[in-house]
Structures are given as C-alpha cells and as structure tokens.
Amino acid sequence: MSSSSKPNLPVTNAVNGPPNADLVRERGAASFPVRDLTYLVYGGQERTEHLERIANMVASDPVFRKTDRFFLSRTEQYRRSLEKVRHYKELIAKHNLHSELDQQDLRQAIDEDLPIGLHVGMFIPTIVGQGTDEQQKKWLPLARAYKIIGTYAQTELGHGSFIRGLETVATYDKSTQEFVLNSPTLTATKWWPGALGKTSTHCVVFARLVISDRECGVHPFMVQLRSLENHEPLKGITVGDIGPKFAYETMDNGFLRFDHVRIPRDHMLMRFAQVAADGTYSTPPHSKVSYATMVFMRAYIIGTASSTLAKAVTIAVRYSCVRKQFPLRSGEPEQQILNYQNQQAALFPLLATAYAFHFTGNYIRQMYSDFVRGMRAQDFSVLPEMHATSAGLKSLTTWIASAGIETCRASCGGHGYSKLSGLPSLYANYIPACTYEGDNTVMCFQLARYLLKLYGKAQAKPGLRLPGNVSYLEKSTLLDERCDASTEELWLDPARQLHAYRNRALRLVANCANRLVAEMQKGKDEVLAVEAIKSDMVKVAKAHSYYVVLNNFVNAIEQLRASGTSTPILRVLKTLCDLFALHFIQADLGDFLEYGYLSSLHTEPLHAQIRRLLEAIRPDAVALVDAFNFTDHALGSALGVHNGRVYETLFEWAQQEPLNKTQVAPGYHEYIKPFLLAKM
Ligand SMILES: CCCCCCCCCC/C=C\CCCCC/C=C/C(=O)SCCNC(=O)CCNC(=O)[C@H](O)C(C)(C)COP(=O)(O)OP(=O)(O)OC[C@H]1O[C@@H](n2cnc3c(N)ncnc32)[C@H](O)[C@@H]1OP(=O)(O)O
Numbered sequence: 001m002s003s004s005s006k007p008n009l010p011v012t013n014a015v016n017g018p019p020n021a022d023l024v025r026e027r028g029a030a031s032f033p034v035r036d037l038t039y040l041v042y043g044g045q046e047r048t049e050h051l052e053r054i055a056n057m058v059a060s061d062p063v064f065r066k067t068d069r070f071f072l073s074r075t076e077q078y079r080r081s082l083e084k085v086r087h088y089k090e091l092i093a094k095h096n097l098h099s100e101l102d103q104q105d106l107r108q109a110i111d112e113d114l115p116i117g118l119h120v121g122m123f124i125p126t127i128v129g130q131g132t133d134e135q136q137k138k139w140l141p142l143a144r145a146y147k148i149i150g151t152y153a154q155t156e157l158g159h160g161s162f163i164r165g166l167e168t169v170a171t172y173d174k175s176t177q178e179f180v181l182n183s184p185t186l187t188a189t190k191w192w193p194g195a196l197g198k199t200s201t202h203c204v205v206f207a208r209l210v211i212s213d214r215e216c217g218v219h220p221f222m223v224q225l226r227s228l229e230n231h232e233p234l235k236g237i238t239v240g241d242i243g244p245k246f247a248y249e250t251m252d253n254g255f256l257r258f259d260h261v262r263i264p265r266d267h268m269l270m271r272f273a274q275v276a277a278d279g280t281y282s283t284p285p286h287s288k289v290s291y292a293t294m295v296f297m298r299a300y301i302i303g304t305a306s307s308t309l310a311k312a313v314t315i316a317v318r319y320s321c322v323r324k325q326f327p328l329r330s331g332e333p334e335q336q337i338l339n340y341q342n343q344q345a346a347l348f349p350l351l352a353t354a355y356a357f358h359f360t361g362n363y364i365r366q367m368y369s370d371f372v373r374g375m376r377a378q379d380f381s382v383l384p385e386m387h388a389t390s391a392g393l394k395s396l397t398t399w400i401a402s403a404g405i406e407t408c409r410a411s412c413g414g415h416g417y418s419k420l421s422g423l424p425s426l427y428a429n430y431i432p433a434c435t436y437e438g439d440n441t442v443m444c445f446q447l448a449r450y451l452l453k454l455y456g457k458a459q460a461k462p463g464l465r466l467p468g469n470v471s472y473l474e475k476s477t478l479l480d481e482r483c484d485a486s487t488e489e490l491w492l493d494p495a496r497q498l499h500a501y502r503n504r505a506l507r508l509v510a511n512c513a514n515r516l517v518a519e520m521q522k523g524k525d526e527v528l529a530v531e532a533i534k535s536d537m538v539k540v541a542k543a544h545s546y547y548v549v550l551n552n553f554v555n556a557i558e559q560l561r562a563s564g565t566s567t568p569i570l571r572v573l574k575t576l577c578d579l580f581a582l583h584f585i586q587a588d589l590g591d592f593l594e595y596g597y598l599s600s601l602h603t604e605p606l607h608a609q610i611r612r613l614l615e616a617i618r619p620d621a622v623a624l625v626d627a628f629n630f631t632d633h634a635l636g637s638a639l640g641v642h643n644g645r646v647y648e649t650l651f652e653w654a655q656q657e658p659l660n661k662t663q664v665a666p667g668y669h670e671y672i673k674p675f676l677l678a679k680m
C-alpha cells in the first residue's frame with residue numbers, strides 16, 4: 001500500500017542522486033499508509049505539517065548545519081551553539097513564533113543541547129512553579145524575553161542525589177532583610193548545572209535556609225551571577241566551566257561558589273514557604289513541593305526517550321537495508337543485512353520500544369497536567385504517585401534508550417563506529433539522562449518504596465482500593481496464578497501479556513516485602529533492612545515500570561481502535577506491541593521461570609512467536625522508521641540518509657576531515673621524513 005500523501009521533507013545533507021533501489025522497493029511494499037502513522041505519532045495532519053515547516057526551515061538554514069560539528073574544538077562548538085541561540089531568537093521574531101509550543105518545536109528541530117536548555121527547561125519552570133504571583137510578574141517577562149538567562153543550580157561537588165545534604169547556606173539577616181549566600185566548604189561548590197559556567201546571568205540556587213540559627217531545609221533562591229552590562233561575575237561570586245566531559249560539548253556545565261553574597265528577602269521563591277520580614281518562617285504545604293521542577297523534567301525526559309531511540313533505530317534500519325553482506329548460496333545476490341534474523345532480533349524490539357515509549361510519553365504528559373491542575377488548587381494528593389511513577393519511568397526509558405542506541409551502533413558494524421554515522425554522539429549526548437534529574441538507581445528506590453508501602457497497606461487492609469496502575473497490588477491471589485499461554489497464538493493475547501507483567505511485578509514486590517520483614521526479624525531496624533534489599537528494589541521498580549509501559553501501549557491501541565483508526569495501522573501497532581511485550585519477557589525470562597509462572601511449556605511457543613513477529617515486521621521495517629519522519633538534519637547521520645546514498649554521503653563527509661586539507665600529513669617533515677629518509 002502506498003502512503004496517502006507524500007512527505008514534505010527535504011533531503012538535506014545527503015549526497016543527491018537517485019535514491020537507493022532497495023529502500024525504494026521497501027517503501028513501495030509497506031502494508032500500511034506511512035503518512036497516516038506519522039499523523040498519529042505527531043497528533044494529526046495539521047500538526048505534522050506545522051512541524052515539517054519548522055523542520056524544513058531549520059534543515060535548510062546554514063546557521064543550524066550540523067555536519068561540521070565533528071571537526072570543531074570544544075570552544076568552537078560552544079560558540080557555534082551560541083550563534084544558534086542568537087539565530088533561534090531572530091527566527092522567533094521573524095516568524096512570530098511566540099507561543100511556548102512554537103518555540104519548543106523550533107528547539108526540537110534545531111536538535112542540539114543549546115545553552116538555553118536549562119533556561120527554558122528548568123529556570124523558567126521553577127519561577128512559574130515556585131515563585132509568588134509578584135515574583136513571577138517581576139522575573140518571567142525578563143526571562144521570556146531573554147533579558148536574563150538562567151539556570152538551575154542544585155547539585156554540588158559533594159552531593160547530588162542527597163538533596164538534604166547540600167551545604168550551600170542562605171542565612172537570613174533580619175537587620176537588612178537580606179539572605180547571605182555562602183559556600184562554606186569546597187564540597188559546597190555548585191557543580192554541573194548546565195549553562196552555569198559561561199552563559200547564565202542568573203540562577204535559581206538551592207540552599208539550606210537558616211534563620212536565627214534554625215535550619216529550615218533546602219529552598220530555592222533567585223541570584224544574579226553576572227553583570228548585565230559586561231557579563232563579568234558579580235562581587236563574591238566565583239563561576240566557571242567544569243571542564244571536558246564524555247560529550248555534551250555545546251553545554252557549559254558550570255561551578256559556582258558564593259562568598260557571603262547578599263540578596264534581598266524577596267529573592268527567595270516564596271510560593272509555598274515564606275520568610276516574613278521579621279524572620280518568621282512558614283512551612284510549605286508539602287515537604288517536597290520545592291522538588292517539583294525535577295518532577296517536571298523527569299516527565300519531559302520520559303517524553304524524549306521515544307524520539308531519541310527512534311532516531312537510532314531509523315539510522316540502523318535504513319542502513320541495514322542498504323548494507324549487503326554475503327550471498328546465502330554462491331552465485332546468488334548478497335543479502336541485505338536486515339534479512340538476517342539476528343539483525344532483526346537486535347533492531348525490531350527497539351523499533352517496537354520506540355513506539356511503546358511514544359505512548360508512555362503521552363501518558364506521563366497527561367498525568368503531569370492533571371497533577372499541575374491539582375497543585376494549582378492546593379491539592380498535593382497526587383504528588384507521591386506522580387513522583388514515584390515518573391521516577392520509575394524516567395529510569396526504565398533512559399536505560400533502555402541508552403542501551404538501545406549502543407545496540408543500533410554495534411549493528412551497523414564498522415561504519416557504526418564512525419562519528420559520521422551519528423550514533424556515537426547520539427549515545428554520548430544521551431547517556432547522562434540516566435544520571436541527571438536523579439540517578440536512575442536512586443530513582444528506582446523511590447518507586448520501589450512507594451510500591452512496598454502500598455503493598456503493605458493493601459495487605460493490612462483487604463478491600464482497600466489503590467490507584468489504577470498499582471491496583472494489582474491489592475490482588476495477592478494473582479500470586480497463585482500461572483501463565484496459560486501454551487501456544488504461539490495465546491501469546492498474542494494482550495490480557496495474557498499484561499497478566500505476566502503484573503504477576504512478575506507483584507511477585508517481586510511481595511518477595512521484597514517478605515525479605516524486608518525477614519531482615520527485621522533477624523534484628524535489623526527498618527533502615528538497615530532496606531539496605532539489605534536494595535538490588536531487589538531496583539528490579540521491583542523496573543518490573544512495575546515495564547508493566548506501566550505495556551499497559552499504556554495496549555490501552556492506546558484499544559482507544560485507537562475505538563476511535564476508528566484504520567485496520568492496517570492497528571495491525572502494525574498491534575504487532576509492535578506484541579513484540580515489545582514478548583521480547584521483554586524473553587529478555588528477563590529468569591524472573592518468570594524462577595517462581596514457576598512460566599515453564600518450558602510456555603517458553604517454546606514464546607520464542608517461536610517472537611520469531612514470527614520479527615518476520616511480520618520485516619517488510620514494514622523501513623516504513624515504520626520513515627513514519628517517525630525525521631529530516632536528514634535531525635538524524636545527522638551518513639548511514640541514515642533518507643535517500644539511502646550511504647556510501648556517497650560517507651565518502652563526501654569524510655572529505656571535510658581537517659587531516660585531508662593537505663596531501664602531505666601534518667608532522668610529516670618533523671616525524672616521518674627523518675626515519676623514512678634515514679640511511680640504512
Ligand atoms: C512548554 C514545555 C517546555 C518544555 C521545555 C523543556 C525544555 C527542555 C530543554 C532540555 C534541555 C536539556 C535537557 C537536559 C537537562 C538536564 C538538566 C539536569 C538537571 C539536573 O540534574 S537538576 C538536579 C537533579 N537532582 C536530582 O534529581 C536529585 C535526586 N534526588 C532526589 O530527588 C531526592 O533527594 C530523593 C528523591 C533521592 C530523596 O529525597 P530526600 O530529600 O532525601 O527525601 P527522602 O527522605 O528520601 O524522602 C522523603 C519522602 O519524600 C518523597 N519524595 C522525595 N522526592 C520527592 C518528590 N520530588 N516529590 C514527591 N515526593 C518526594 C520520598 O519518596 C519520601 O516519601 P516517603 O516518606 O517514603 O513517603
């Protein structure tokens with residue numbers, strides 16, 4: 001079936017010429033209308049076309065070019081990203097892109113870690129979330145007009161995860177109605193905040209509030225760091241870049257120290273906790289309400305896991321269609337490497353996961369906006385669920401996406417190791433997502449604690465109703481149930497798939513709870529008992545999060561069916577959902593076998609069904625990655641170019657290598673010539 005209308009994307013960066021014949025053939029053989037799936041992913045035809053207009057504008061603009069990025073020094077990369085920021089601002093004015101959504105679309109199309117990411121992603125949201133109406137009125141217009149540039153300075157040299165251990169102090173001076181910010185130790189130095197080093201003029205600093213020697217906990221303060229006239233650091237402030245990193249070269253992650261810096265009282269963000277002029281402190285309505293920006297960003301990160309993984313899979317699948325190695329029998333044509341089962345087994349579960357995470361992103365966005373609506377009405381009841389769910393999903397999605405990018409890279413063979421494949425930098429820039437906004441393991445503890453608590457409550461009070469995604473914790477009878485998927489066909493039943501994931505999650509929670517009790521019975525207090533089950537807590541959090549992802553995928557397909565989505569689209573989504581469900585059972589088979597939920601009676605048909613699903617996806621693989629609709633600019637990969645002219649593009653891009661500027665090697669005269677021409 002051909003697509004219902006043609007994509008409007010330019011083929012930029014790739015070497016022009018007739019498209020690769022294999023890709024053309026694959027595209028012609030898709031079983032579903034690609035364009036319709038693109039509309040589904042991006043929220044309709046109108047929205048897709050809007051995004052394409054922005055993507056085209058960016059892709060054809062030389063300021064946003066990416067192909068030279070591998071040949072620039074760190075400082076040049078930083079300067080180039082500032083040039084992009086300036087141009088981004090010019091385009092907002094020129095094309096009237098004043099809504100937050102338009103600007104987000106533009107940044108996404110630019111597709112670089114710009115040093116204003118923290119300004120829009122955390123600084124402004126913290127003012128919105130934590131500032132009083134007056135503070136918002138004062139700071140937001142300046143921030144939104146980029147009259148000030150801000151960041152979010154929480155982590156210190158000595159502490160990141162343990163926020164209560166932060167050492168930066170804000171002491172209230174009643175006599176002047178000021179806070180005095182100070183970094184009393186080396187380890188109190190703020191360390192890591194993005195755009196802090198060189199770009200930001202302001203930041204929200206998280207510091208422990210002290211009033212008349214009384215510790216009041218960590219709170220957010222607005223602090224000006226640099227002069228708005230000449231960008232020099234203000235008195236008492238030591239600030240700079242933290243130096244080379246694994247990647248992320250465009251971002252000036254920074255350090256910051258305070259030497260008794262005074263700020264006015266109204267620079268503490270006081271929406272929830274207040275300090276009155278006389279030093280009276282009013283506590284916030286929820287002790288963790290000042291952590292809300294992190295919850296927001298975790299939700300955002302979950303939303304970007306799909307597109308990041310989708311990029312890697314697009315590159316690897318297109319390349320695997322173009323790349324040929326070995327004929328099956330002598331005299332026959334060589335095979336596209338995507339025809340090999342092992343290649344499909346590596347890539348198609350990731351393709352399925354990219355779609356699964358798309359629906360997870362929709363789910364968390366909805367949950368987050370419900371949560372914000374509640375917060376505005378002073379209802380914080382959803383905060384624990386929001387915090388725990390987003391912490392778990394952030395961990396699972398970023399772990400899988402990170403490992404998935406590396407799998408895609410390795411599946412491209414030698415060319416995957418070339419930076420021109422786009423995959424090494426995609427990986428290197430993405431993996432800190434497993435660390436920032438909460439180390440994934442630490443985040444898993446948060447979700448596991450929440451699940452253990454609810455499980456304990458459900459055990460203590462039979463009949464208690466728990467929220468939707470955790471309601472399975474009420475049903476301890478589920479533990480006695482076993483899998484009955486004894487045929488390949490039965491494994492395609494979503495109810496059975498969900499049953500397996502629920503059963504695994506409940507088992508792991510129950511097991512953890514039992515071990516906790518056992519450790520306490522051995523004489524440990526609760527704190528030490530928790531320490532003794534921490535590895536299992538990570539497994540609990542992952543198991544629950546897998547269930548949430550699958551549940552959302554299954555529900556999304558049901559909703560699409562109910563709303564009249566066409567059969568070919570439903571069929572292909574269902575195949576992807578099945579592969580997601582079965583692949584991750586296969587990947588963690590030990591969990592399911594350990595308690596006898598599955599036996600070899602079920603595993604044989606499971607493996608067989610997975611092989612069938614790989615075969616079913618094969619003819620649609622290119623169409624499924626095309627549906628993500630990335631421009632060549634967004635992929636930044638010689639292997640993933642839409643026209644499939646992989647070798648031509650690789651060859652042309654390699655010519656830009658600075659070593660190729662001269663025919664004779666730099667250093668030849670000093671180091672090679674002497675021994676080549678030396679007398680024997
Ligand atoms: C229009 C849309 C625009 C969108 C724009 C987006 C643009 C984006 C541009 C993107 C650009 C770049 C992207 C990348 C940027 C990366 C930037 C990175 C930034 C950072 O990393 S900031 C620093 C982040 N730091 C952390 O995440 C620290 C992690 N640690 C913690 O969160 C906590 O300390 C903790 C959870 C580990 C433990 O907290 P602690 O204070 O010690 O408390 P406990 O005693 O353990 O727990 C007490 C109880 O409180 C519960 N709790 C903890 N946290 C929360 C929370 N946030 N909410 C609710 N409840 C919470 C905890 O569970 C305990 O509960 P219990 O007592 O058990 O019931």
Ligand SMILES: Cc1cc2nc3c(=O)[nH]c(=O)nc-3n(C[C@H](O)[C@H](O)[C@H](O)COP(=O)(O)OP(=O)(O)OC[C@H]3O[C@@H](n4cnc5c(N)ncnc54)[C@H](O)[C@@H]3O)c2cc1C
Pocket residue numbers: 118152153154155158159160161162191192193194248253432435436437438439441442534
């Ligand atoms: C690229 C990047 C950008 C960043 N941007 C910002 C920013 O803009 N603003 C900002 O404030 N911060 C930022 N950070 C800091 C980031 O938020 C922290 O690094 C992160 O929260 C992890 O904290 P940590 O470094 O203290 O790790 P640690 O907590 O020291 O973790 C080290 C190891 O110890 C383990 N561990 C820690 N605690 C426990 C425990 N209780 N039990 C068992 N194991 C434990 C962890 O699992 C991990 O394996 C950024 C970091 C990076 C890498």
